[in-house]
Amino acid sequence: MQAIQAQLQQQAPDNEPPSTEINVQNLCYHPAGTEAPLLSDVTLRVPPKQMGLVYGRSGAGKTTLLQLIAGLTQPTSGSITLVGAPGGNGAAPSAVMTSSERLARTGLVFQFPERHFLAATLQQELAFAWPQDMLSLQQLSCRAGVVLPALGLDHIPLDTPLRQLSDGYKRRCALAVALVRRPSVLLLDEPLAGLDWQSRADIASVLGKLKQECTVLVVSHDLRELEPLIDVAWEMEPGGRLKPVQWPPTKE
Ligand SMILES: Nc1ncnc2c1ncn2[C@@H]1O[C@H](COP(=O)(O)OP(=O)(O)OP(=O)(O)O)[C@@H](O)[C@H]1O
Numbered sequence: 556m557q558a559i560q561a562q563l564q565q566q567a568p569d570n571e572p573p574s575t576e577i578n579v580q581n582l583c584y585h586p587a588g589t590e591a592p593l594l595s596d597v598t599l600r601v602p603p604k605q606m607g608l609v610y611g612r613s614g615a616g617k618t619t620l621l622q623l624i625a626g627l628t629q630p631t632s633g634s635i636t637l638v639g640a641p642g643g644n645g646a647a648p649s650a651v652m653t654s655s656e657r658l659a660r661t662g663l664v665f666q667f668p669e670r671h672f673l674a675a676t677l678q679q680e681l682a683f684a685w686p687q688d689m690l691s692l693q694q695l696s697c698r699a700g701v702v703l704p705a706l707g708l709d710h711i712p713l714d715t716p717l718r719q720l721s722d723g724y725k726r727r728c729a730l731a732v733a734l735v736r737r738p739s740v741l742l743l744d745e746p747l748a749g750l751d752w753q754s755r756a757d758i759a760s761v762l763g764k765l766k767q768e769c770t771v772l773v774v775s776h777d778l779r780e781l782e783p784l785i786d787v788a789w790e791m792e793p794g795g796r797l798k799p800v801q802w803p804p805t806k807e
Pocket of ligand 1 (some may be wrong): 586589593611613614615616617618619620798
């Protein structure tokens with residue numbers, strides 16, 4: 556029992572989530588089979604509880620950057636550090652983390668996440684891939700009790716079929732699935748894509764609240780509702796180079 560508790564504590568502690576900075580230094584990604592690198596010498600820093608934005612042309616490499624930070628892909632060179640997040644294997648909080656340690660500390664919400672739901676109901680989606688022992692299910696229930704009201708999902712019965720929900724509510728469900736793992740860092744790929752104006756406003760408002768708890772990095776080229784929430788921004792240029800931009804942008 557002690558071993559399970561220790562493992563859960565390491566995966567996602569229930570104490571206050573640490574204030575975490577995203578620190579990427581000189582990151583390059585050149586997968587086998589591509590002529591040129593997809594990302595070249597990318598450096599960025601998002602301070603704790605701030606929201607960073609990366610925008611840029613389609614195909615520039617924005618989603619690839621999120622996948623690298625989340626630990627889904629191995630960089631060719633450079634470092635990715637979640638400063639302040641508890642490191643696995645006894646690593647110091649500021650030590651460069653391995654991909655699997657980052658995977659445990661980040662919540663990545665893909666573009667159109669509702670297309671990737673694996674279960675029929677919110678309850679099943681939240682429990683998917685969650686350890687099925689009683690202790691752990693109690694912990695999931697506790698976390699859902701915090702996350703669902705914060706996302707305005709507490710009035711929805713947990714056994715409601717996900718396909719019956721509106722697009723905006725499906726988007727909230729996808730955020731809930733990421734947040735019950737208590738990530739130190741939230742990575743969002745085009746969080747408002749495909750939503751109607753009301754849902755866009757609702758999700759932007761939810762993201763504004765999340766920013767108070769979590770460090771967020773958003774990839775988007777659709778900035779209207781997000782603009783007031785952004786603290787630091789970069790433009791990704793073709794060839795996967797990142798250029799810092801002044802934020803808020805100067806009005807012409
Ligand atoms: N492992 C890989 N091997 C080869 N090519 C890849 C690999 N991963 C991504 N790509 C290619 O790299 C390019 C950048 O993709 P990415 O999805 O990161 O761009 P993006 O800026 O997010 O675009 P969009 O705004 O359209 O989502 C694409 O052309 C993609 O097909």
